[in-house]
Amino acid sequence: MKKAKKTNAPAETDNLASPGLLFENLRNVEISHEEKLERSLLSGLLLQQTDTLNRQRLELKKQRDHEAIELLGGSTTSLGTLKALIAAKRQPYEPRFPRSIPFFSEIYRLNGWHHLDPAYYIKPDEVGIWINELIYNRFSQEVLSTLRMFNPKRTGGGRLYKHF
Structure with missing residues (x-):
């Protein structure tokens, strides 16, 4: 014969009901003037x-x-x-590397990113590093730092204006 298990059903329902009572009590708290x-x-x-x-x-x-x-x-x-x-x-913005110039496709080829599309607008972060190295570092040292100061990154990571 199997023994019947004792259950604490009333205790469980009391535990479930008590948080609700707490919230009800908090709602009914009166604040003095x-x-x-x-x-x-x-x-x-x-x-x-x-x-x-x-x-x-x-x-x-x-x-x-x-x-x-x-x-x-x-x-x-x-x-x-x-x-x-x-x-x-x-x-107004004019692309410095139009699609007729294979700049991005060459960067993708050199980095071995054959699975990515160079025509896609959003590019990996390394592309920005390459652009800074290849283009902006040819100017005096103050140019890139000044551009970054006047056109800081926004919270999403992009800039308000393009550096051009």
Whole structure:
């Protein structure tokens, strides 16, 4: 004869029901008027602090844009003037390596990437390293660092503008 197993069904249902009771109790907690005032005061102070910090950052940025910078030639300029000059000369993008020039297909061949399509827009990160080595390092050392400073990487990894 088999012995019947004892089950703790009521205890299990109590354990399952108790978290629900906790949440119900948390929903029914009343906050006094003084605590509500204190919370609203603290949230107001936090918002005011962030607004103040943002205003201070904007002021510092404006000051930096107007600071005079002495150039190697002896003349002076400001970051704001340089930014405006660069923005005015921004041109529409024209590919430096059109499909008629086999630049990317040769890079893919040299790296042994026969399974990848060189015409595909998104390329492996190593292609960017090769472009920096082969093209931008032919200029003076400041060119690539300046381009990276004025056109930083975004959170997704790409840049807002192409280096050209």
